Amino acid sequence: MINPGIELKENIIRYTIIGAATISSLLLLAMLLFILRESWPIWSQIGISAFLSGSSWKPLNSPPQIGILSMIVSTLWVAGGALLIATPLGFGCAIFLAEFAPSSLAAVLRPVVNMLTGIPSVVFGFLGAAILVRFFEVKFDLSSGESLFAASIILAIMVIPFIVANSEAALRSVASEYRHAGIALGVSRQYLTMRILVPLARKGMLGALVLAFGRAMGETMAVLMLAGNTLRLPGSWFDKGEPLPALIALELGSSIPGSLHYQALFAAGLVLVLMVIAVNLCVNLLLKRIQKEV
Amino acid sequence: MQRNKRLSVLLCCMLAITILAGCTSSKTGSDDNAAPAADTSIKIGGSSTLAPIIAQCADDFTEEFKTWNKVDPSLPEEPIVIFVSTGGSGFGMKSALDGTFDFGMVSKTLKDEEKAQFANGSITQLGSDVLVIGVNAENPVAKVKPSMTTEELVAIFSGQIKKWNELDPSLPERPIVVAVRDLGGGASEVFDTAIMKGTPISEDALQIPSMGALAGKIMDNTDTIGYVSSGLVNQNPDKIIPISVDGIAPTLENINSGAYKVGRPLLLVSKDQPNEREQKFLDYLLSEKGLKVVEELGYIPVVR
Numbered sequence: 001m002i003n004p005g006i007e008l009k010e011n012i013i014r015y016t017i018i019g020a021a022t023i024s025s026l027l028l029l030a031m032l033l034f035i036l037r038e039s040w041p042i043w044s045q046i047g048i049s050a051f052l053s054g055s056s057w058k059p060l061n062s063p064p065q066i067g068i069l070s071m072i073v074s075t076l077w078v079a080g081g082a083l084l085i086a087t088p089l090g091f092g093c094a095i096f097l098a099e100f101a102p103s104s105l106a107a108v109l110r111p112v113v114n115m116l117t118g119i120p121s122v123v124f125g126f127l128g129a130a131i132l133v134r135f136f137e138v139k140f141d142l143s144s145g146e147s148l149f150a151a152s153i154i155l156a157i158m159v160i161p162f163i164v165a166n167s168e169a170a171l172r173s174v175a176s177e178y179r180h181a182g183i184a185l186g187v188s189r190q191y192l193t194m195r196i197l198v199p200l201a202r203k204g205m206l207g208a209l210v211l212a213f214g215r216a217m218g219e220t221m222a223v224l225m226l227a228g229n230t231l232r233l234p235g236s237w238f239d240k241g242e243p244l245p246a247l248i249a250l251e252l253g254s255s256i257p258g259s260l261h262y263q264a265l266f267a268a269g270l271v272l273v274l275m276v277i278a279v280n281l282c283v284n285l286l287l288k289r290i291q292k293e294v
Numbered sequence: 295m296q297r298n299k300r301l302s303v304l305l306c307c308m309l310a311i312t313i314l315a316g317c318t319s320s321k322t323g324s325d326d327n328a329a330p331a332a333d334t335s336i337k338i339g340g341s342s343t344l345a346p347i348i349a350q351c352a353d354d355f356t357e358e359f360k361t362w363n364k365v366d367p368s369l370p371e372e373p374i375v376i377f378v379s380t381g382g383s384g385f386g387m388k389s390a391l392d393g394t395f396d397f398g399m400v401s402k403t404l405k406d407e408e409k410a411q412f413a414n415g416s417i418t419q420l421g422s423d424v425l426v427i428g429v430n431a432e433n434p435v436a437k438v439k440p441s442m443t444t445e446e447l448v449a450i451f452s453g454q455i456k457k458w459n460e461l462d463p464s465l466p467e468r469p470i471v472v473a474v475r476d477l478g479g480g481a482s483e484v485f486d487t488a489i490m491k492g493t494p495i496s497e498d499a500l501q502i503p504s505m506g507a508l509a510g511k512i513m514d515n516t517d518t519i520g521y522v523s524s525g526l527v528n529q530n531p532d533k534i535i536p537i538s539v540d541g542i543a544p545t546l547e548n549i550n551s552g553a554y555k556v557g558r559p560l561l562l563v564s565k566d567q568p569n570e571r572e573q574k575f576l577d578y579l580l581s582e583k584g585l586k587v588v589e590e591l592g593y594i595p596v597v598r
Contacts, residue, residue, distance in 0.1 A: 059478070060477065060478050129507075133514075134514065137514075137515060143469040143515075144511075144515055144517070224503055225503070228500050229500060229502070230497060230498050230499060232497040240500070249503070250476040251478055251479075253342075253479070254382075254479035254480065256384060
């Protein structure tokens with residue numbers, strides 16, 4: 001016998017939640033549509049391929065040259081490089097915290113790592129510019145210390161906590177039967193962790209990497225202060241470059257609303273959003289395949 | 295259950311507040327635009343370079359007098375209200391012409407046809423934003439070539455010359471690090487008008503997000519050359535060495551006489567002759583107090 005009052009309450013809650021969820025999804029859709037609308041002249045006049053593959057960014061010249069290949073390459077270098085540094089450290093830290101660390105040590109380490117997520121990115125950028133850039137200039141006798149590599153290092157520090165927290169959670173969520181069975185069979189702790197637990201948790205761990213990659217691609221402040229913001233197409237990790245978020249942050253303020261420059265920046269924003277979404281989709285597909293295999 | 299209910303009520307409230315907040319802000323916006331003609335407030339908008347100066351002066355002015363009759367006894371006892379908003383020099387001129395603002399803030403040299411649009415109104419210069427080409431104090435170029443020609447500067451900033459010894463054989467063979475502000479911004483526009491004249495800046499130039507950081511880069515890195523606001527050079531006299539352009543040093547005399555050209559005027563423009571209240575505020579801006587603010591914020595105040 002259900003009390004009609006409770007039923008009404010349940011329904012109110014239900015529709016509120018559905019409403020909130022719908023609004024959030026619509027918000028994403030509306031944002032994408034808005035960016036698309038603002039950047040439309042770029043896609044129709046310059047064309048998708050010319051915009052994406054052009055490596056010359058001179059939006060104020062006449063005729064303007066608008067191509068964001070350098071920025072796309074820079075974005076991928078910085079984010080990929082950050083992951084290259086952060087993955088081994090993050091996974092190692094997660095495995096240590098989940099399986100090997102004595103609980104007293106873990107109780108100290110975990111909050112410290114988590115606290116790293118709370119440090120504002122501008123502080124990281126500032127520290128990077130003050131310490132890392134100077135360090136490269138003095139130690140390696142570079143004419144200027146800004147580089148994609150410097151930005152990657154700072155980004156790596158910023159995304160490590162995400163990798164650690166999410167992959168530790170994934171390791172912990174492996175059903176305890178596997179752990180018990182492993183111990184009962186008398187395998188070593190290393191074998192149990194590396195051969196049983198990690199493969200079982202790889203879905204969650206891969207998810208952690210994707211989250212980190214998305215965050216690294218979208219991070220603005222640190223790369224703005226460290227990547228050097230040069231317009232040349234970067235040839236290596238140690239060159240300077242201008243990732244998409246830095247480009248937008250740097251130039252949106254001085255672009256005239258409605259001008260081609262402004263629209264091109266919106267188009268660059270759309271490309272950035274789509275890149276992050278694409279990475280997420282790719283990994284979802286990958287995870288489905290892994291699930292089938294298991 | 296009880297907790298769920300509370301949570302849902304809380305969520306509903308938050309949702310409602312967010313939605314309402316959205317409504318209110320857009321509503322006030324439309325109210326501003328539809329302000330009645332009898333409104334005695336002064337509305338000023340435009341250049342983001344000038345906005346901090348005008349906003350500071352407006353604050354001081356309002357604080358000091360509070361009502362118009364204290365500025366001048368002949369004026370009615372009405373509170374002083376001055377709105378300042380930013381949006382760029384172009385926006386400032388457009389809005390001053392279409393009447394959205396009483397004054398437009400413009401931080402660029404006006405072309406003759408632009409001046410003509412304000413022929414019936416007023417163009418008031420408060421000061422200048424001067425860019426100084428600076429190098430690190432430890433860079434020998436400060437002693438070897440304290441003055442460069444426009445051609446040399448173009449060669450450096452466009453990337454034709456990449457090493458210091460290509461500029462002068464006695465200089466070390468080290469790369470020149472060119473530091474600029476974001477291309478398309480106000481400062482780079484000034485530099486382009488005065489020096490580059492359309493020659494594109496080198497693709498290797500570091501684009502630095504703020505003037506302060508650019509000055510910091512020059513102070514930190516011995517191989518850097520860049521342009522910085524004159525105020526920042528004055529604040530760090532031993533760390534940034536100013537380079538003369540075609541033999542003209544960025545001294546106060548040369549700036550005020552117009553001989554030093556790498557700069558832009560800070561202007562207030564209006565479509566019509568300013569009314570009594572507006573004139574009082576203009577007078578205040580050009581008074582010692584107003585010009586002091588111009589100087590404090592790192593610009594060169596106009597000579598009266």
